[in-house]
Amino acid sequence: MQNGHNTKNIFDRIAKRYDLLNHILSIGIDKYWRRKAVKLSNISNKSIVLDLACGSGDFTKAIMKYQPKKIICADISEFMLRKLKKKKGLKSIDAIQTKAEAIPFRVNYFTNIFIAFGVRNFYNINEGLKNCYDILQFKGNLTILEFQLPRRKFIRKIYSLYFFKVLPAIGRIISRDKTAYNYLVESVKKFDNETNLKNLLQNIGFKNIRKYELTQGIVQLITAEK
Numbered sequence: 352m353q354n355g356h357n358t359k360n361i362f363d364r365i366a367k368r369y370d371l372l373n374h375i376l377s378i379g380i381d382k383y384w385r386r387k388a389v390k391l392s393n394i395s396n397k398s399i400v401l402d403l404a405c406g407s408g409d410f411t412k413a414i415m416k417y418q419p420k421k422i423i424c425a426d427i428s429e430f431m432l433r434k435l436k437k438k439k440g441l442k443s444i445d446a447i448q449t450k451a452e453a454i455p456f457r458v459n460y461f462t463n464i465f466i467a468f469g470v471r472n473f474y475n476i477n478e479g480l481k482n483c484y485d486i487l488q489f490k491g492n493l494t495i496l497e498f499q500l501p502r503r504k505f506i507r508k509i510y511s512l513y514f515f516k517v518l519p520a521i522g523r524i525i526s527r528d529k530t531a532y533n534y535l536v537e538s539v540k541k542f543d544n545e546t547n548l549k550n551l552l553q554n555i556g557f558k559n560i561r562k563y564e565l566t567q568g569i570v571q572l573i574t575a576e577k
């Protein structure tokens with residue numbers, strides 16, 4: 352469960368071109384994943400929301416469409432947060448630089464926590480998710496989006512070709528970073544092999560855990576309740 356890489360450093364390096372690459376590499380489907388995740392989260396205009404591992408704020412934007420009472424963004428990468436702060440509609444948002452393993456919020460504070468494509472990068476996934484449990488209100492909702500490798504053999508074969516060969520090459524060219532996208536695809540493989548999010552959340556104490564597989568199972572969407 353421990354993640355040895357210096358993820359802060361990696362995301363600082365790719366922050367500049369992160370959005371562009373995201374949309375190219377997912378052919379724009381990431382917008383659908385985000386919309387679906389927020390829709391299933393029980394969010395309302397009374398919600399107090401944390402967007403954890405918020406990155407450059409694309410997910411935050413999807414959340415804001417529901418006009419929650421309060422929203423706080425948190426991420427370990429200073430450069431990702433800087434990018435977020437430059438975006439239209441996000442300039443005055445509360446954004447703090449922190450790692451999930453040491454989030455400085457009151458217990459029982461948030462009604463909703465979202466983590467989109469961030470969990471697998473945590474230094475210690477269990478610790479990060481335990482913290483989420485603590486700072487959620489009773490009956491509060493955790494919503495996680497994360498990549499996984501498709502379970503069906505044929506799809507997995509074709510997707511692996513794209514994911515492990517084509518994607519790092521495009522990532523290398525556009526981000527002009529030789530290794531960051533290799534790390535990113537390897538992190539998906541490692542996470543897929545080692546982590547069962549549903550079991551992890553159950554052991555922490557979450558209830559009503561549901562898992563949805565999106566786009567032929569390349570993304571998992573998990574919702575859970577405290």
Ligand SMILES: C[S@@+](CC[C@H](N)C(=O)[O-])C[C@H]1O[C@@H](n2cnc3c(N)ncnc32)[C@H](O)[C@@H]1O
Pocket residue numbers: 358359362363403404405406407408409410425426427428431449450451452466467468469472473474
């Ligand atoms: C792939 S990006 C996803 C960003 C955003 N949620 C999105 O959907 O576009 C992963 C983010 O997780 C952040 N991150 C990685 N490890 C973290 C940790 N331990 N605590 C908080 N944020 C972390 C990175 O800095 C990066 O911005």
